[in-house]
Amino acid sequence: xxxxxxxxxxxxxxxxxxxxxxxxxxxxxxxxxxxxxxxxxxxxxxxxxxxxxxxxxxxxxxxxxxxxxxxxxxxxxxxxxxxxxxxxxxxxxxxxxxxxxxxxxxxxxxxxxxxxxxxxxxxxxxxxxxxxxxxxxxxxxxxxxxxxxxxxxxxxxxxxxxxxxxxxxxxxxxxxxxxxxxxxxxxxxxxxxxxxxxxxxxxxxxxxxxxxxxxxxxxxxxxxxxxxxxxxxxxxxxxxxxxxxxxxxxxxxxxxxxxxxxxxxxxxxxxxxxxxxxxxxxxxxxxxxxxxxxxxxxxxxxxxxxxxxxxxxxxxxxxxxxxxxxxxxxxxxxxxxxxxxxxxxxxxxxxxxxxxxxxxxxxxxxxxxxxxxxxxxxxxxxxxxxxxxxxxxxxxxxxxxxxxxxxxxxxxxxxxxxxxxxxxxxxxxxxxxxxxxxxxxxxx
Numbered sequence: 001x002x003x004x005x006x007x008x009x010x011x012x013x014x015x016x017x018x019x020x021x022x023x024x025x026x027x028x029x030x031x032x033x034x035x036x037x038x039x040x041x042x043x044x045x046x047x048x049x050x051x052x053x054x055x056x057x058x059x060x061x062x063x064x065x066x067x068x069x070x071x072x073x074x075x076x077x078x079x080x081x082x083x084x085x086x087x088x089x090x091x092x093x094x095x096x097x098x099x100x101x102x103x104x105x106x107x108x109x110x111x112x113x114x115x116x117x118x119x120x121x122x123x124x125x126x127x128x129x130x131x132x133x134x135x136x137x138x139x140x141x142x143x144x145x146x147x148x149x150x151x152x153x154x155x156x157x158x159x160x161x162x163x164x165x166x167x168x169x170x171x172x173x174x175x176x177x178x179x180x181x182x183x184x185x186x187x188x189x190x191x192x193x194x195x196x197x198x199x200x201x202x203x204x205x206x207x208x209x210x211x212x213x214x215x216x217x218x219x220x221x222x223x224x225x226x227x228x229x230x231x232x233x234x235x236x237x238x239x240x241x242x243x244x245x246x247x248x249x250x251x252x253x254x255x256x257x258x259x260x261x262x263x264x265x266x267x268x269x270x271x272x273x274x275x276x277x278x279x280x281x282x283x284x285x286x287x288x289x290x291x292x293x294x295x296x297x298x299x300x301x302x303x304x305x306x307x308x309x310x311x312x313x314x315x316x317x318x319x320x321x322x323x324x325x326x327x328x329x330x331x332x333x334x335x336x337x338x339x340x341x342x343x344x345x346x347x348x349x350x351x352x353x354x355x356x357x358x359x360x361x362x363x364x365x366x367x368x369x370x371x372x373x374x375x376x377x378x379x380x381x382x383x384x385x386x387x388x389x390x391x392x393x394x395x396x397x398x399x400x401x402x403x404x405x406x407x408x409x410x411x412x413x414x415x416x417x418x419x420x421x422x423x424x425x426x427x428x429x430x431x432x433x434x435x436x437x438x439x440x441x442x443x444x
Contacts, residue, residue, distance in 0.1 A: 019214040021185040022178065023067045027075060030064060031210075032171040036162055043068070043162065047075035052111065054132050054139040056147050056156070059164025062209025065142035068164070069113045072140065078109040085119035093127055100136055110137055117141035118150035125152045132158050166208025173203050175210050176217055187221050193232035194220075201238050216242045256287070263338075264295060268303050272342035279338050283331060293319035296337055307347035307422035314340045345422030353415040360410060367407035402438040 024030050027037055027047055036043045046052050052072055057065040066082075073080035081096050093112075100110045112128070114120070131137045132155075139159060143150065147161050167175070176199060179186045194202075198220065206213035217233075219241030224233045259282050266274035282292055296315040304311035318337035322330035376386035391401040404411055418424040418431065 017215065018179060018187065018218040019211045022175070022182075022214055024064070024071065027068075027071050030068060030071065031174055032063065032167040033068065033164055036068075036164070042160070043072060047072055050076050052076045052078065052109065052138050052140075054159040056117070056141045056143065056151065056159045056161045057164055058143050058145075058147055058161060060166045060208060061144055062206070062211040062213075063164045063166055064210065065164055066113070066115055069111075069140040069142060073111040073113070076109060076111075078111045078138070079103055080111045080113055082113045083115065085114055085116045085124075093131075097131070097136070100131075104136055111140055112137045113140045113142070115142050116144070118143045118145040118147075122152050125155050129154055129158070167206075167210055168208070169203045172206050172208070172210060172213050173199065175213055176202060179214055179217055187217070192221065192224060195232055195234050197235045198233050198238040201235060202242070205238075205242050212242075259285075259287075260295065263292070264299060267296075267299055267338065267342050268346065270342055270346065272339045275338045275342040276335055279335060280331075283327075283334075289322055289327070289330060289334060290319065292334065293322055293337075296334075296341060299341055302351045303346055303348055304341060304344045305347040305350040305424070306427060307345035307419060307424045309423060311341055311344045345424075347419040347421055347424050349417055349419050349424065352417075356415045360413070364409065367409055370404065370407060372403065373405060396437075397440075398434065398437040400434045400437050 027044070030037055033043075035041060038044060043055075057069060059065055070080060070082075081100075083092065096112075103110050117125075128137070128139055132139050139155075141147075141151070141159065147156060176194075180188070180192075180194060182188055202213055202216055202220070206216065216238060220233045220237040223237040223240055227237070259278055263275060263278035263282065266278055279292065283289055293315070297312065297319060300311040300315040314337050318333045321333035325333070371385045371388055372390045374381070374386040376382045381387075389403075391403050393399045393401055406413060418428040420428065
């Protein structure tokens with residue numbers, strides 16, 4: 001737990017990491033969040049008015065959530081109490097309440113900044129409610145996780161959720177240039193520059209995270225200065241400083257669902273290039289390939305269906321092939337299956353039939369099986385009419401009869417309506433010809 005006010009400097013120590021020293025000192029230095037801080041935007045309006053509401057800052061790592069929270073508190077001349085949800089709890093909150101009440105009596109607003117607020121459980125979040133509602137504390141929660149899933153509804157209803165974006169490559173380039181050019185808190189060295197290719201790799205590999213870019217730059221500068229005869233940061237220095245950074249991914253969080261959704265929508269949209277890209281993104285980030293294979297099996301039945309019945313076979317074969325081969329070669333049949341599914345004709349007719357039939361079953365309950373469809377293995381069952389008047393289709397022209405196979409209450413109900421793509425065109429014509437035969441088979 002940390003207590004500081006608007007006059008406290010957080011970036012004045014030369015021994016602090018570059019990412020800490022280069023934190024913006026004013027709202028005008030914040031990059032990449034113009035949708036919140038531009039003229040007439042929500043947070044800019046709060047800062048200009050000097051009245052801060054409780055907010056949740058939701059965004060990826062390194063986009064400046066904590067820095068922005070501190071700057072907003074500064075702009076409103078508030079005392080800011082910073083919690084880390086990883087190491088603080090309800091007991092720590094109780095300790096600061098007397099000071100908060102004293103400051104409130106002096107008309108000094110108190111901001112409670114909670115980093116990684118999603119780590120607080122529901123009961124811990126409940127402890128904030130009365131103090132936020134009474135106006136004793138203005139809550140600023142910072143989180144990398146979707147607040148809809150991680151925060152309790154009463155707390156969300158008292159806060160404005162502000163979505164922060166990862167920094168663009170242009171913004172990250174400005175961050176790097178500022179750190180190279182500034183004296184004092186930056187890395188200024190008149191004899192040291194940075195190669196264009198090295199700068200490009202630095203901002204690309206950072207993946208929108210300013211902290212990664214600045215940490216990588218700091219490491220690259222150290223390597224370049226130790227490299228005798230080198231007057232600038234080269235590509236090799238950045239490669240060594242960054243190594244291979246894992247892709248942003250959380251197998252149980254927001255990014256997991258985002259990438260899975262993008263993959264399925266690319267398959268459904270018949271875009272093989274995008275499908276392969278999202279497939280590789282998930283595999284490279286460490287997703288379980290068998291999870292991806294299961295999604296393709298479901299997709300083959302739900303979205304391709306009988307427009308291409310082989311799609312399900314291909315998806316299941318890819319799952320079996322990966323299970324047999326493993327990584328890295330198992331990516332090849334997975335990619336083959338993704339391309340096949342993306343380029344296959346699409347039909348969700350079978351899936352829609354499932355939904356319609358499920359609705360009738362749930363709404364109408366267990367309707368009795370018609371007698372003519374029941375099996376009659378015993379004399380008693382035959383005497384009760386089981387199997388009576390059943391017509392054997394193979395004895396009829398075209399192997400179809402007019403007899404009903406649904407309960408009388410559902411007579412004429414059509415669940416499956418084949419589309420006009422791929423193999424379903426053939427199925428549609430076949431059903432149409434059977435309908436004609438059934439009409440001729442009807443008794444006069």
